Amino acid sequence: xxxxxxxxxxxxxxxxxxxxxxxxxxxxxxxxxxxxxxxxxxxxxxxxxxxxxxxxxxxxxxxxxxxxxxxxxxxxxxxxxxxxxxxxxxxxxxxxxxxxxxxxxxxxxxxxxxxxxxxxxxxxxxxxxxxxxxxxxxxxxxxxxxxxxxxxxxxxxxxxxxxxxxxxxxxxxxxxxxxxxxxxxxxxxxxxxxxxxxxxxxxxxxxxxxxxxxxxxxxxxxxxxxxxxxxxxxxxxxxxxxxxxxxxxxxxxxxxxxxxxxxxxxxxxxxxxxxxxxxxxxxxxxxxxxxxxxxxxxxxxxxxxxxxxxxxxxxxxxxxxxxxxxxxxxxxxxxxxxxxxxxxxxxxxxxxxxxxxxxxxxxxxxxxxxxxxxxxxxxxxxxxxxxxxxxxxxxxxxxxxxxxxxxxxxxxxxxxxxxxxxxxxxxx
Amino acid sequence: xxxxxxxxxxxxxxxxxxxxxxxxxxxxxxxxxxxxxxxxxxxxxxxxxxxxxxxxxxxxxxxxxxxxxxxxxxxxxxxxxxxxxxxxxxxxxxxxxxxxxxxxxxxxxxxxxxxxxxxxxxxxxxxxxxxxxxxxxxxxxxxxxxxxxxxxxxxxxxxxxxxxxxxxxxxxxxxxxxxxxxxxxxxxxxxxxxxxxxxxxxxxxxxxxxxxxxxxxxxxxxxxxxxxxxxxxxxxxxxxxxxxxxxxxxxxxx
Numbered sequence: 079x080x081x082x083x084x085x086x087x088x089x090x091x092x093x094x095x096x097x098x099x100x101x102x103x104x105x106x107x108x109x110x111x112x113x114x115x116x117x118x119x120x121x122x123x124x125x126x127x128x129x130x131x132x133x134x135x136x137x138x139x140x141x142x143x144x145x146x147x148x149x150x151x152x153x154x155x156x157x158x159x160x161x162x163x164x165x166x167x168x169x170x171x172x173x174x175x176x177x178x179x180x181x182x183x184x185x186x187x188x189x190x191x192x193x194x195x196x197x198x199x200x201x202x203x204x205x206x207x208x209x210x211x212x213x214x215x216x217x218x219x220x221x222x223x224x225x226x227x228x229x230x231x232x233x234x235x236x237x238x239x240x241x242x243x244x245x246x247x248x249x250x251x252x253x254x255x256x257x258x259x260x261x262x263x264x265x266x267x268x269x270x271x272x273x274x275x276x277x278x279x280x281x282x283x284x285x286x287x288x289x290x291x292x293x294x295x296x297x298x299x300x301x302x303x304x305x306x307x308x309x310x311x312x313x314x315x316x317x318x319x320x321x322x323x324x325x326x327x328x329x330x331x332x333x334x335x336x337x338x339x340x341x342x343x344x345x346x347x348x349x350x351x352x353x354x355x356x357x358x359x360x361x362x363x364x365x366x367x368x369x370x371x372x373x374x375x376x377x378x379x380x381x382x383x384x385x386x387x388x389x390x391x392x393x394x395x396x397x398x399x400x401x402x403x404x405x406x407x408x409x410x411x412x413x414x415x416x417x418x419x420x421x422x423x424x425x426x427x428x429x430x431x432x433x434x435x436x437x438x439x440x441x442x443x444x445x446x447x448x449x450x451x452x453x454x455x456x457x458x459x460x461x462x463x464x465x466x467x468x469x470x471x472x473x474x475x476x477x478x479x480x481x482x483x484x485x486x487x488x489x490x491x492x493x494x495x496x497x498x499x500x501x502x503x504x505x506x
Numbered sequence: 507x508x509x510x511x512x513x514x515x516x517x518x519x520x521x522x523x524x525x526x527x528x529x530x531x532x533x534x535x536x537x538x539x540x541x542x543x544x545x546x547x548x549x550x551x552x553x554x555x556x557x558x559x560x561x562x563x564x565x566x567x568x569x570x571x572x573x574x575x576x577x578x579x580x581x582x583x584x585x586x587x588x589x590x591x592x593x594x595x596x597x598x599x600x601x602x603x604x605x606x607x608x609x610x611x612x613x614x615x616x617x618x619x620x621x622x623x624x625x626x627x628x629x630x631x632x633x634x635x636x637x638x639x640x641x642x643x644x645x646x647x648x649x650x651x652x653x654x655x656x657x658x659x660x661x662x663x664x665x666x667x668x669x670x671x672x673x674x675x676x677x678x679x680x681x682x683x684x685x686x687x688x689x690x691x692x693x694x695x696x697x698x699x700x701x702x703x704x705x706x707x708x709x710x711x712x713x714x715x716x717x718x719x720x721x722x723x724x725x726x727x728x729x730x731x732x733x734x735x736x737x738x739x740x741x742x743x744x745x746x747x748x749x750x751x752x753x754x755x756x757x758x759x760x
Contacts, residue, residue, distance in 0.1 A: 155544075156518060156521050156543065156544035157518075157521050157544035157545060158545075182544075182545030183545070198644060201645035202645055279719075282701065282704060283721055283722055286705075286721055286723045287749075289723070289749040290722075290723045290748050290749050293749070295723075295748050298723065298725055298748060303722045304719075336682055337704075340664075340683060340686055340704060340705075343705075347705075347749070347750070389545040390542055390545075396619075396643070396644060398637065399618065410521055410544075412521065
């Protein structure tokens with residue numbers, strides 16, 4: 079059976095034009111997908127049943143047993159941490175937030191290791207953003223800063239920017255100018271009209287220089303700013319000022335390099351400065367499929383987008399203090415529930431070591447690095463394949479993902495709801 | 507009145523204790539003080555041995571002494587408005603949040619957000635302080651607004667972020683971006699730092715050690731002689747940050 083207009087559940091692009099062929103309970107072919115999408119849909123490394131760690135190995139256990147033991151672990155903890163959430167759909171994330179509240183836990187999503195600094199900057203100076211549709215139809219200048227879309231978001235350029243004609247750009251490849259700013263040459267910089275190579279950690283200074291140039295203070299700029307010549311800075315500023323509609327996309331090269339949220343703030347303030355001359359927007363290149371959705375869900379329930387601490391019964395938020403990496407590194411939490419993420423693969427070693435020391439439970443369809451740190455793993459359906467729900471694209475547009483076939487697994491929401499019911503009963 | 511709080515041994519010693527009730531004025535009028543250990547509310551004497559010596563009729567006459575494993579105790583001195591707190595060892599995050607008067611002396615190191623949005627009073631840290639010393643809360647437009655913070659050692663990144671008033675004196679070095687978004691007040695850095703005063707709009711920052719990665723958006727406007735800790739220095743004077751309105755003053759050693 080061929081299913082059209084399927085939403086991809088890999089990266090933040092949420093490409094919604096995939097054609098997926100299903101044979102029984104297996105995806106056998108994907109059309110229009112990138113390499114990452116093909117691997118996501120066709121990959122077949124699912125854990126079959128819940129497992130529990132024994133002395134030197136694992137034993138299979140029932141869902142009921144796994145859920146009851148998970149609830150007991152969380153109830154016993156004085157500082158439980160619920161981490162992940164970006165690989166599942168909004169309805170499950172919502173149950174997770176309510177679970178955190180009733181437990182007095184910290185709930186955090188993968189923004190903590192990707193675009194958390196972007197959110198901090200947005201909270202300081204706002205977000206002059208737009209939808210990807212606006213960029214596709216209007217942007218004649220596109221800037222990728224600290225991002226490599228060809229590798230990380232393979233269809234971003236073909237669906238929205240370089241290779242995609244828009245309503246006001248009939249021959250986009252010729253009409254759009256693409257500027258790539260990065261610390262090294264990448265696949266994306268190879269297709270750029272202007273490649274700005276910045277010294278590692280030098281983004282803040284380059285952004286400050288560009289802001290000063292756009293404000294008309296060209297005379298104070300030194301001959302070289304963090305590896306970028308004054309002439310190139312002037313040229314880039316002129317391209318941006320001359321644009322009819324410009325769009326900046328930034329990635330982890332900016333959010334996770336020295337300066338972090340201040341880099342993003344500087345980029346946003348450059349965007350605001352450029353908008354005194356023309357129309358400019360700025361958007362983060364969100365990586366995880368529904369990480370934007372986790373920020374939305376957390377915010378509409380708690381008021382905060384990530385790193386929410388319910389220890390005192392009310393929501394408290396302070397990245398650096400209530401973020402997962404910091405809590406784990408300091409050895410604070412005494413139990414952890416990981417949902418739809420793989421912190422074992424992405425967190426610093428000290429954090430992974432602490433996850434291995436405390437009772438960690440993972441709810442995830444696949445065996446991954448975190449499995450090796452966990453005490454229990456509960457497999458679930460894969461959102462967008464055999465589970466369905468709402469996800470948010472990187473520009474904040476919600477899309478409904480469908481279930482392509484009825485599988486044998488419960489989904490995240492079902493498992494979490496059962497844990498929640500046990501906890502609620504125990505808490506009275 | 508002298509109040510001595512010594513931490514009791516705990517089964518899970520790394521779980522933070524939130525103890526904003528530990529301020530001098532509370533020991534005059536409260537006898538049921540509560541603190542949080544993780545997600546559990548505890549009585550103060552569940553987690554501390556409490557010894558009270560002598561009388562007091564006003565908070566100014568109260569001295570609180572913390573000893574033991576205090577490095578995980580957060581929010582000590584929050585909203586403090588009189589008296590004195592002496593921490594014999596390290597102290598956790600948010601020590602002296604919003605304090606308006608009184609004195610906090612820390613014999614060891616202080617964790618992040620020391621003196622966050624402080625309005626008045628004095629904090630002396632004899633060791634090092636963490637990130638965001640004398641800064642503001644997330645999204646807040648103003649950091650420390652008054653009073654004095656003195657750190658004998660080094661501080662972390664974003665020291666005196668959004669500094670709006672008062673005086674911050676760091677004898678050692680700071681991390682990255684001290685004085686970022688600074689809009690008032692005075693910041694002294696005895697050692698080195700990197701990228702000072704990004705996006706500053708007001709106030710004065712002086713750096714007497716090595717400055718790494720000076721930002722390109724500061725305009726040089728002459729030399730000035732200054733004295734710091736008994737030594738005379740010739741300082742370069744910069745105005746900036748001209749990426750915005752640029753009304754701040756940054757002085758670095760010539």
